[in-house]
Amino acid sequence: MNIIEIENLSHRFADGTVGLENINLSISEGAFVVIAGRNGSGKTTLLKHLNGLLLPTKGVVTLFGRSVAKNLTWSRQMVGMVFQDADSQIVGETVSDDVAFGPENLCLDRTEVNRRVSLALETVGLHHHKDQKPHLLSGGEKRRLAIAGILAMEPKVLIFDEPFSSLDYPGVKEVLAQMISLHQAGHTIIVAAHDLEKLIAHTDRLVIMEKGGIVRDDLPSYLLGDLEVFGIREPCASRLGMEVHSWLN
Amino acid sequence: MAELNVLGFHAGNSVLHQLDVRFKLLFLVVISLSSLNAFIPSLVLLTLVLMVALKHAGLPLKMALKDLRYVLLLLLFVFMARSLSVPGSPVVEFKGVTVTREGLYEGAIVCWRLVIVIMTGLLFVLTTRSSEIKAAVEWMLKPFPFIPAKRIAIMMSLVVRFIPIIFEQAKKTMEAQRARGVENRKNPVYRLKMFSIPFMRRIFERADKLVLAMEARCYSENRTDSLLSSGVKDWIALAGVVCLCLIIIT
Numbered sequence: 001m002n003i004i005e006i007e008n009l010s011h012r013f014a015d016g017t018v019g020l021e022n023i024n025l026s027i028s029e030g031a032f033v034v035i036a037g038r039n040g041s042g043k044t045t046l047l048k049h050l051n052g053l054l055l056p057t058k059g060v061v062t063l064f065g066r067s068v069a070k071n072l073t074w075s076r077q078m079v080g081m082v083f084q085d086a087d088s089q090i091v092g093e094t095v096s097d098d099v100a101f102g103p104e105n106l107c108l109d110r111t112e113v114n115r116r117v118s119l120a121l122e123t124v125g126l127h128h129h130k131d132q133k134p135h136l137l138s139g140g141e142k143r144r145l146a147i148a149g150i151l152a153m154e155p156k157v158l159i160f161d162e163p164f165s166s167l168d169y170p171g172v173k174e175v176l177a178q179m180i181s182l183h184q185a186g187h188t189i190i191v192a193a194h195d196l197e198k199l200i201a202h203t204d205r206l207v208i209m210e211k212g213g214i215v216r217d218d219l220p221s222y223l224l225g226d227l228e229v230f231g232i233r234e235p236c237a238s239r240l241g242m243e244v245h246s247w248l249n
Numbered sequence: 250m251a252e253l254n255v256l257g258f259h260a261g262n263s264v265l266h267q268l269d270v271r272f273k274l275l276f277l278v279v280i281s282l283s284s285l286n287a288f289i290p291s292l293v294l295l296t297l298v299l300m301v302a303l304k305h306a307g308l309p310l311k312m313a314l315k316d317l318r319y320v321l322l323l324l325l326f327v328f329m330a331r332s333l334s335v336p337g338s339p340v341v342e343f344k345g346v347t348v349t350r351e352g353l354y355e356g357a358i359v360c361w362r363l364v365i366v367i368m369t370g371l372l373f374v375l376t377t378r379s380s381e382i383k384a385a386v387e388w389m390l391k392p393f394p395f396i397p398a399k400r401i402a403i404m405m406s407l408v409v410r411f412i413p414i415i416f417e418q419a420k421k422t423m424e425a426q427r428a429r430g431v432e433n434r435k436n437p438v439y440r441l442k443m444f445s446i447p448f449m450r451r452i453f454e455r456a457d458k459l460v461l462a463m464e465a466r467c468y469s470e471n472r473t474d475s476l477l478s479s480g481v482k483d484w485i486a487l488a489g490v491v492c493l494c495l496i497i498i499t
Contacts, residue, residue, distance in 0.1 A: 051465060053461060053464060053465055073467050073469075076464070076465055076466065076467045077467060080465075081465045083458070083461075083462060083465075085458060088455065088458035088459060088461075088462055089462040089465075090462075091410065091459065091462065091463060091466075093257060093258040093260075093378055093379060093410070094258070094260050094378075097378060097380065101463075101466055101468075102466040102467060103473070104380075104472045104473040105466055105467040105468050105469055105472045106467060106472075106473075107471060107472055107473055108473060109473065110473060110476060113473055131260035132260070133257070133259075133260075135413075135417075149466065150466070153466065153467070
């Protein structure tokens with residue numbers, strides 16, 4: 001079953017720049033999709049249409065058959081987004097306050113808010129940091145906090161925009177393990193990335209974007225040879241003619 | 250890792266953390282107003298009480314002084330202005346500028362009062378979540394029909410939330426400029442211009458990102474508020490603060 005349907009989506013920014021041009025894409029429930037492309041190819045712009053942070057100039061985005069543009073609050077609850085800059089996503093003064101922010105916006109009663117906060121913090125393994133100031137967490141922990149913040153809203157789809165940017169190796173492993181565990185728990189995962197090295201072993205679909213359009217959409221193994229044409233580095237193992245392994249092994 | 254910043258909430262289990270935010274807001278106003286009428290003995294008493302309270306709330310004093318160093322500069326400016334402008338018996342005279350005994354005394358008293366107000370505010374911010382401040386402001390404005398209580402409360406809580414970010418950005422901008430030798434330029438206007446333009450741009454960019462992140466998490470004016478509940482502790486604290494203020498103003 002397709003959870004997201006995008007038909008003829010185009011987006012022009014206020015200054016006339018073309019952000020997206022005639023995008024057609026369907027994403028099935030439970031998929032792990034990576035959207036790759038060089039900087040400025042339109043990855044983030046596309047992701048922002050999935051929860052209505054940007055609205056189409058032309059075309060329609062539907063989620064479970066309902067228009068995103070006409071159901072903004074519901075869409076943002078269903079599609080949780082982890083931004084590239086985790087610091088900018090933090091709004092609470094303590095870790096638990098930050099996780100509570102989303103459920104509070106949904107006007108849930110206090111008991112339910114507290115239940116969701118505990119559950120989300122348990123899921124990402126940050127419950128022992130619940131009273132800590134978020135800005136004192138490490139890079140990987142901040143990214144996991146951002147994930148907890150959206151998990152507390154109980155979304156079906158999780159979007160990650162460049163989830164490994166400015167993370168060290170342990171941070172990358174923490175976040176990658178979290179993403180895989182969420183996928184195994186049944187969430188649909190969509191990731192925007194320009195570096196596929198860390199993700200390619202886990203994804204079941206690769207979409208390549210160029211100049212605001214989709215230029216390739218297939219199984220990752222079929223596209224490995226084409227990557228560098230579109231400004232994406234081919235994973236090291238693949239370059240050497242070897243099988244690509246997970247970063248978690 | 251980011252550095253700690255005292256100008257924000259610090260989680261804790263002190264009595265002050267447990268007090269109802271409405272009472273704390275009232276204490277802030279009453280103590281600040283009383284301090285404006287206080288002289289040396291009362292100021293000593295207030296300072297001691299507030300220092301004990303700050304210690305109890307878990308404020309790292311060294312860090313607080315470091316973070317508030319620009320406020321201390323402002324106090325120095327106020328002190329100098331008072332010392333030079335109040336007439337009285339001269340202590341120092343230099344090229345027509347006279348520092349008077351009365352001026353020094355008044356300057357010291359005004360600065361001391363301002364320090365009391367700052368310490369009280371610090372204590373409040375240190376022990377109160379911005380969501381609680383929002384709920385308290387909303388509760389206090391509710392009886393006034395033509396005031397948009399929710400909106401004002403949200404604006405206040407966002408301002409409190411944004412203060413540490415502004416300080417952090419200022420620090421980053423200054424460090425970046427020092428790394429490129431801005432200290433070699435002696436013209437303060439040039440340095441102010443070169444600091445303020447990127448600083449303001451970064452603050453607005455950060456605000457934009459924050460707005461987007463809040464929108465992505467369904468932010469609206471109608472949301473689950475913090476629970477406001479008062480108990481015996483709050484009334485005992487109120488009695489204590491009233492007694493303290495009576496001692497100060499009499």
